[in-house]
Amino acid sequence: MSPAVVPPVGARIRQARLERGTSLRALAREVGVSASLVSQIETGKSQPSVSTLYAITTALGISVESLFDARAPAPVVGASTPGSLPHALAAFAADPGRRIGPLAVAGERETLELDSGVVWERLGRVPGADIDFLLVTYRPGGSSAGSGGLMRHGGTEYGYLTSGELVLTLGFDEYTVRPGDAVCFESTTPHRYRNDGEVPAVGVWFVSGDVQ
Numbered sequence: 001m002s003p004a005v006v007p008p009v010g011a012r013i014r015q016a017r018l019e020r021g022t023s024l025r026a027l028a029r030e031v032g033v034s035a036s037l038v039s040q041i042e043t044g045k046s047q048p049s050v051s052t053l054y055a056i057t058t059a060l061g062i063s064v065e066s067l068f069d070a071r072a073p074a075p076v077v078g079a080s081t082p083g084s085l086p087h088a089l090a091a092f093a094a095d096p097g098r099r100i101g102p103l104a105v106a107g108e109r110e111t112l113e114l115d116s117g118v119v120w121e122r123l124g125r126v127p128g129a130d131i132d133f134l135l136v137t138y139r140p141g142g143s144s145a146g147s148g149g150l151m152r153h154g155g156t157e158y159g160y161l162t163s164g165e166l167v168l169t170l171g172f173d174e175y176t177v178r179p180g181d182a183v184c185f186e187s188t189t190p191h192r193y194r195n196d197g198e199v200p201a202v203g204v205w206f207v208s209g210d211v212q
Contacts, residue, residue: 009053009067009112014042016060031055049115050144051151051192058153064207065132068110068122100125109135117142117195123204132207138166138195150190155209157187164201166193177203 017027024042028035033052040046041056048056057064100109101124112120117139124133136159138144145151150169159182166177169192170185177183177193185191187207195201 008044009047010042010044012067013056013060016062017042020060022060027056027059030059047113047115049146050118051146051149053114054151054153063130065122065125068112068125099127116144116146118144130209132205134205134207136203136205138164138193138201140195140198140200142201143192143194145192150192152190153187153207155187155207157183157185157191158206158208159183159203160205161201161203163203164195164199165197166201166203167196168193177201 017024022030024038025035028038031038031052032055037046037052038056041048041052053064053067057067100122104122104124110122112122114120119137119139121135121137122133123135159177161177161179161181163179165179168175168177168183169190171189171191175183
């Protein structure tokens with residue numbers, strides 16, 4: 001999978017942190033990771049896991065979806081500038097280049113390659129819509145959360161697996177997800193996906209609602 005654009009995820013996280021006036025150590029404490037890891041992520045020396053990425057964006061008040069846009073600053077929710085969020089949404093609506101679709105051509109879509117063997121490919125974007133619409137690949141041994149931990153974040157999660165196999169841990173339950181199977185649950189429920197197989201697991205995922 002060759003991304004059309006490689007978004008500077010670390011630089012955008014650093015920009016959002018500085019705009020929020022949060023120190024590197026304070027962000028690390030809030031997320032529950034080391035300051036050195038946050039520094040490595042910001043400088044591009046390390047990629048966050050899915051769970052760490054959600055924790056960072058939640059702490060900074062930005063959307064995960066905003067990290068895909070390499071052309072403009074990530075909009076900060078609750079920024080001090082009056083009307084900043086409505087202004088950002090109006091700018092999205094006014095600029096056709098910020099809309100992904102109606103046709104997103106294979107091989108020309110933006111991707112985020114995360115730690116622990118997970119790749120997100122953005123399938124579409126409608127300005128102002130509070131939805132992550134993604135093609136997700138879990139490479140063999142890949143997991144959404146490192147060290148066996150579970151993740152949780154805002155929103156409702158919908159997924160459909162097209163190939164491979166995933167193990168979904170959801171609260172105290174564990175499910176095997178096979179091609180053709182679909183999942184849906186509130187993302188505030190602690191959860192983790194992992195690929196214990198020898199081939200990539202690929203599926204289409206939506207996360208809708210409060211994903212900040």
